[in-house]
Amino acid sequence: MASTEEIRSGLADIVNEVAGIPADDVQLDKSFTDDLDVDSLSMVEVVVAAEEKFGVKIPDDEVKNLKTVGDAVAYIENAQGS
Amino acid sequence: MSSTTVVVTGLGATSPLGGDVTSTWAAMLAGRSGVRALTEEWAADLPARIAATVAVEPTEVLDRVKARRMDRSGQFALIAALEAWSDAGLADEAPDLDRVGVAIASGIGGIQTLLANYDLLLEKGPRRVSPLTIPMLMPNSPAANVSLALGARAGVHTPVSACASGNEAIAHGVDMIRLGRADVVVVGGTEAAVLRFPMAAFGQMMALSRRNDEPEQASRPWDVDRDGFVLGEGGAVLVLESAEHARGRGARIYAEVAGAGVTADAHDIAQPEPEGRGAARAMQLALTESDLSARDIAHINAHATSTPQGDIAECIAIGKALGGETDHVVVTSTKSMTGHLLGGAGALESMATILALHHRTVPPTINLDNPDPEVDLDIAIKQRDLPPGDIAALNNSFGFGGHNVAIAFRSA
Incomplete structure (x- = not known):
């Protein structure tokens, strides 16, 4: 299982790849759409890449609740734990 | 219009x-x-x-x-x-x-x-x-x-x-x-x-x-x-x-797009109509829309893709469209160098046609070592100059489906 920081850092790499945002800017309090230039289609890319990277399932219904990087990190941590 | x-x-x-x-x-x-x-x-x-x-x-x-x-x-x-x-x-x-x-x-x-x-x-x-x-x-x-x-x-x-x-x-x-x-x-x-x-x-x-x-x-x-x-x-x-x-706005003008001719062969989904009737009509319509005559055309950038049938059909079409007045027309196929860009071809070759008018020089058709005896056009096998004064040029593009589009350009 990955630590909170490992998950944040892994997500940061994905956001960098998808949206070109510097990985260091991808912090827990940042909103994907408002701060990180991740539009709805790119968010699907982020989610699918995160599923593969962390070995979890993120249902489509959940994606709308993942507003910030912190939301996503918490969801992945929980999903890994279950 | x-x-x-x-x-x-x-x-x-x-x-x-x-x-x-x-x-x-x-x-x-x-x-x-x-x-x-x-x-x-x-x-x-x-x-x-x-x-x-x-x-x-x-x-x-x-x-x-x-x-x-x-x-x-x-x-x-x-x-x-x-x-x-x-x-x-x-x-x-x-x-x-x-x-x-x-x-x-x-x-x-x-x-x-x-x-x-x-x-x-x-x-x-x-x-x-x-x-x-x-x-x-x-x-x-x-x-x-x-x-x-x-x-x-x-x-x-x-x-x-x-x-x-x-x-x-x-x-x-x-x-x-x-x-x-x-x-x-x-x-x-x-x-x-x-x-x-x-x-x-x-x-x-x-x-x-x-x-x-x-x-x-x-x-x-x-x-x-x-x-x-x-x-x-x-x-x-x-x-x-x-x-x-x-x-x-004081823009630099390369050339005028004088007009276009658009026709269809209604002959075959992939083969050109062998007598080039649809292609000829496209060129004629482009001339008419542009208020140009065959004598005004100094240059044609042909569709000529290097296929056995298409290249000859286009030659026949050019002869028809210009009423046989082709002696003064320098023809080239830049596809001999660029290959065939399909949906990109017309635009790239129009660019070449425009620059030919602008710089008064025509790029060569390479690899034309032994011209097909059925070709009766003046093909530029080397770079060729165009005359001064008001001149015009055509760019042809034909597509699977029988589409024929000729664009006429006038020197600026």
């Missing part, structure tokens, strides 16, 4: 001969071939293993994040459009963007994206199909991306008529300006289909040259030993503008 004069004020291209207009044009005048052997593993079992791939990879030019959201065909179109926009001087003084339209053609659409994501679907399942697939593969994607990049908010269009598409986009842009729907229209064509699947499919049509051991000699329009076209890739874009709008 109203009397609105339409002029060309900007040019852009990324082609097998160069990453921009200057390098592409210089290579054309020098008679350089852009065709290479496909040494990639995916090509190993194909009947035709040669193609004219772009000289500069688009990912070397475009921002990485922008590039990954576009099909390769869209990348070519955007690179060419940004160059044309700057070349027209519009990057520094944006016009009323509600009056700027786009017409960027594609013959096949985002086939690289389609195939790559279909492979992902088969190998890894539906969850791995990119959410960007549809906006990348739709044929209007290059036009839409150009609209997005420039902020162009008049009509945005994508004519699709196989290898005539690029010229049809130019004709459409002229119409938009003449109908008063736009002051400026960014027109052109793009194609990115040098891939295993389309090359296998064109190969099965017996359409491609199999001169695999001599790639640079494979595209040889009108030569007795021609055996098919060489697939090319790339994009080219022109900025069209009403003359009034162009003069109002």
Whole structure:
């Protein structure tokens, strides 16, 4: 299982790849759409890449609740734990 | 048709001969071939293993994040459009963007994206199909991306008529300006289909040259030993503008787009009509719309793809269209160097036609070692000069489906 920081850092790499945002800017309090230039289609890319990277399932219904990087990190941590 | 004069004020291209207009044009005048052997593993079992791939990879030019959201065909179109926009001087003084339209053609659409994501679907399942697939593969994607990049908010269009598409986009842009729907229209064509699947499919049509051991000699329009076209890739874009709008801002004018002729053969889905009647009528209509006569035409950039039937049918058509008055016409096929860009061909060859008028010089047709005895035209086997004074030129593009589009340009 990955630590909170490992998950944040892994997500940061994905956001960098998808949206070109510097990985260091991808912090827990940042909103994907408002701060990180991740539009709805790119968010699907982020989610699918995160599923593969962390070995979890993120249902489509959940994606709308993942507003910030912190939301996503918490969801992945929980999903890994279950 | 109203009397609105339409002029060309900007040019852009990324082609097998160069990453921009200057390098592409210089290579054309020098008679350089852009065709290479496909040494990639995916090509190993194909009947035709040669193609004219772009000289500069688009990912070397475009921002990485922008590039990954576009099909390769869209990348070519955007690179060419940004160059044309700057070349027209519009990057520094944006016009009323509600009056700027786009017409960027594609013959096949985002086939690289389609195939790559279909492979992902088969190998890894539906969850791995990119959410960007549809906006990348739709044929209007290059036009839409150009609209997005420039902020162009008049009509945005994508004519699709196989290898005539690029010229049809130019004709459409002229119409938009003449109908008063736009002051400026960014027109052109793009194609990115040098891939295993389309090359296998064109190969099965017996359409491609199999001169695999001599790639640079494979595209040889009108030569007795021609055996098919060489697939090319790339994009080219022109900025069209009403003359009034162009003069109002003191723009440099390369040439006038005098008119267009658009016809169909209604003969066969893939073969040209052997007597070239539809093609001849397209050229005649272009002359009529342009108020030009056969004597005014100093140059023709032919469609001439290096296929046994098509090249001759076009010769017959040119003779018919000009009423036999062809002695004063310098004809060339730049496809001998660029290969056949399908939906990009009309735009790239219109660029060459415009520059030929602008610089009064015609690029050569390379590899024409032994002209087919049925050819009775003055083909430029070396670079040839055009006369001074008011002259005009035609660019022909014909497509599977029987589409014929001729564009007439007048020297500025």
